[in-house]
Amino acid sequence: MNSRPLYWFPLAIIAVLAGLSAWLQFAVNTTQPGVLGSGLHIADYMIERFMVSRTNLAGQVIYTLHADRAEHYLDDDTTQLTKPHLVANDDQQGSADIRSTRALVTAQGKQVNFIGHVVLVRDARDAQGPMTLTTEYLEAIPDQRIMRTDRPVLVQGKSIKMTAGGLELNNQTQILQLTHRVKARYEPI
Incomplete structure (x- = not known):
């Protein structure tokens, strides 16, 4: 054998x-x-009815980001959102509510780029009433509470209507900076 x-x-x-x-x-x-x-830029996972929240050390929600659909891409660690909705809360400084057609979230969620019919409603609880901002593109840096665009923008409030070629809004300091081609119409209350 x-x-x-x-x-x-x-x-x-x-x-x-x-x-x-x-x-x-x-x-x-x-x-x-x-x-x-x-x-290749191919989605490694997709989520329907996506939602993520960020809280402070006391457990209070700082901001919440919703979307109908989220697609994550491993090659550059970005996420594309369909019909995103960001709600940033601050009891002292007010709130911001942003909606758009789509958005791109950069690596580790440091920046959210809202694209296509962007509507931002700033502090609807304010005594002067809400301020509404409309544009086609808006960068939001949630941790710094800064929003900015270099595209034409329309800003409307209870007694004011402004157009500009761009802007930067700091939600912490409540400072709105308008850039080039600024036109404003103010009606006293």
Whole structure:
């Protein structure tokens, strides 16, 4: 009786596993087009009815971001949102409510770029009434509570109507800076 095939069988299995491991390592590390791991901008996961909140150390909600759909992309760690809605709360400084057609959230959620029919309603509880801002693009930096755009913008309040080529709104300091081609109409209360 020949026992050599009994020795070769485990060695063959080990050789096949080693070959598969080498191929898998090559497939993951390669950057050639058409090969696994090619760096294509493909969503790695999608979420329907997405919602995320940020709280302070006391557990109070600072802001909440909702969207009908969220698609995360692993290659640049960005997330694309469909019909986003950001609500930033601050008991002392007021609130901001932003809606748009879509948005892009940068890596680690540091910035949210609202794109397409952006409507921001600032502090609807204020004694002077709400301020509504309408534009086509708006950058929001939630942790710093700053919103800005370099696109034409319409700002309307209870007794004021302004247009500008861009703006920056700091929700902490409540300072609104309008840039180039500013036109304003103010009616005393």
